Amino acid sequence: TQLLEQSPQFLSIQEGENLTVYCNSSSVFSSLQWYRQEPGEGPVLLVTVVTGGEVKKLKRLTFQFGDARKDSSLHITAAQPGDTGLYLCAVRSGGSNYKLTFGKGTLLTVNP
Amino acid sequence: DAGITQSPRHKVTETGTPVTLRCHQTENHRYMYWYRQDPGHGLRLIHYSYGVKDTDKGEVSDGYSVSRSKTEDFLLTLESATSSQTSVYFCAISVVGEGPGELFFGEGSRLTVL
Secondary structure, three states: OOOOEEEOOEEEEEOOOOEEEEEEOOOOOOOEEEEEEOOOOOOEEEEEEOOOOOEEEEOOEEEEEOOOOOEEEEEEOOOOHHHOEEEEEEEEOOOOOOOEEEOOOEEEEEEO | OOOEEEEOOEEEEOOOOOEEEEEEEOOOOOEEEEEEEEOOOEEEEEEEEEEOOEEEEOOOOOOOEEEEEEOOEEEEEEOOOOHHHOEEEEEEEEOOOOOOOOEEEOOOEEEEEO
């Protein structure tokens, strides 16, 4: 059983459209992280959410942590080709503060 | 820039041969990790280290060993490579004090086992 379920798995949209991707679990987490990975590179941290119901904004990206701290969403407004990449959520697991488990990711393609 | 260097970046080898991947960091961070990334499986933890000579297994450790004889280097060894170990391998460090375990990743090492 996958600890984190990300949806959709693939998303292809046109420049200027809005989109939302999701990261869901049946477990409760103390925090959740979002990473973006561009082709040929390693993942890069975008944000960490810690408090249930928390909303964080990073330019056109809005991250929300569910009230029950079991899920999170990432909303992108007016997507641009530079937003293309694999979006991964991750949580601490196995009782460790320093061991992260990742979801399988959402592969986003923004077409010009 | 977290100062992480992986080598080699690309390697093609044959089944049954030993392979060692190296991860080097320049900032003396305590925690280092090896992940593999495969289509349909995402990033999976192989091994991690929490100090010199202190290592532990991740979720997919079978067929892999690691060593950390000094803070800056974390080596991943495939004693006898198999085709199922064809993957992209990422090294990462945890920058303690920057938050709850955020990871900074290297650029990856693409390994092909024929």
